[in-house]
Amino acid sequence: MNNKSIESLLSSAVKNAAPDVLDTVLSECDRKEGRVIIMANAKKKKTVTAIAAVAAMLVLVLAGVFFIGGGPSAQIAAVVSLDVNPSIQLEVNKHEKVIDAEALNADGETILGDMDLEGTDLEVAVNAVVGSMLKNGYLDDMANSILVSVKGNGSYDAQALKARLGEEISALLSNGAVLTQDISDADSEVTALAEKYGISVGKASLINEIVTNDNGRHDFDELAGLSINELNLISKNTTVSGVDSEGTASDKAYIGKDKALGAALKHAGLSKSDISGLEIELDYEYGVMVYEIEFDCGANEYDYDINALDGSVEAYDNEISGSISSGGTSYKSKASGKVDYDDDDDDDDDDDDYTPAKKTESGSELIGKDKAVSVALGSAGLSKSDVRELEVELDRDDGNTVYEVSFKNSGYEYEYEIDAYSAAILFSDKELDD
């Protein structure tokens, strides 16, 4: 027995079980007077906030299947992808029923969980997915950006759907930042990039836009692993066309411009009143989000990359009349002695709360996420294809800069901390995955 046959049996059962009261009804209606009329009440004002309503979506554990669109008419009219970090792709037919819902990455799998969205209305599915993203902490105060990409097939009006979904999601997320784009015309190059990096065509298209327009500051490879919130923040530095943006990407996860500037000034031995021509923007460099800070002090131009998470100095340049300090040239400026960055500081300072700057030419370099993953996998005796929910992130732990790598394999959850410079395994753990 399937759902449909249960439903129709129930329907006929109720019909057959119902008493016939029509005669009573008709005769009662003659005596109209004096009767209390129970009305359908006016639509109740919603007291729940949008977020709460979405959060309630979380309960969604759809094990059953509603209408399944099968057969030849289940043609894909549009493909909607939702990227946050989790990437979900929904294929819908012309009635906007979901034909297929697919997670495009491990986070996406977490989001979809046991939800079976096939056959549901697109709107319902989008609600459920966004709700699950909120519940699972992928969308919050600190990272509030979501990318909605619509690809229409044939004559399908992707623009309209895009606009509608954008509005809907903006309404669901108070203080969210919603990027929408119509990718019906995405070229094969973008599609190929999406495939290569295992990301949605929508995300690939956004990254491609940024890379094309940012004067070579980034390459695709570098940005492919970023979350939409990070990309949204970065995209502010360039002109990105074809993407509608609603709301402001949150930078609350980061230390903020003031603190970043403070760190740079402290490092330079300057105070705010000494400098001019200040520019600060969030960017992604050296595998981390950084505040790029530029300022002048007299004839000196300073250029800092301050780690946006912990305020450490990732890199800096100090240029006087064309000579660049990062080559190790000793020079004197107002920042006398403070601008060199060898580890054996001669100033023996007490302001050693900065990590040594990891200027690319000056010694240690991050091993990179891929290397960290391969070290962890190697230690576990597994290969990338064996594991799921692979996550890696750069973090600081007990003063060490580490890659935290976690993944799952046949009932076990593995966690590693890999030294981000030496690739040494600092910590490993394997436990039963509950």
Added chain:
Amino acid sequence: MFIIMALHEEAESLSDKLEALLALMAQGDKDALAELYELTYPSVYGFAMSMSQTPHDAEDILQETFINAFNAADRYVPHGKPMAWLMTIAKNLARMRLRELGKTTHLPDEDWSCYLSDKQSVTSDERILLTKALELLSETEQQIVMLFAVSGLKHREIAQLLDLPLATVLSKYSRAIKKLKNEMEAE
């Protein structure tokens, strides 16, 4: 998909039909009421069953719903949801009734199984399914299943009517129907 489209169109034309009948009822047309009754009594009754302790209560709600619908028809604002409107009346009646009845306890299962076995028109499969539904499902689950399967309301409309989050409706529905399916397969 063809079936879905057909269902969809059917539901839409039913809504149109019901709205036309309500418009006539608003002018006191009792033939329209009779026609509306014929088209919707299973829907109202199913929902009434899910909200009632006894067959007697369900019958009262069924009856009162149509009487109230007739009297309130002139206040119906057509917006394509006549069935939901009807169900809201039934819901309000049931709630009022429940308040009146207070905490009187019944032996609902016994009542219903007697009622159903007396009904000649009900097949044995139907009786089993209905009894199981009333026995095993929570009241909310019953309501959701009836509103969806019998009344043909959309999940979204059900959510609105019962003041529940859509996700709750979806998950409760799928759980309930699964439960019934398992029971029927075990029979």
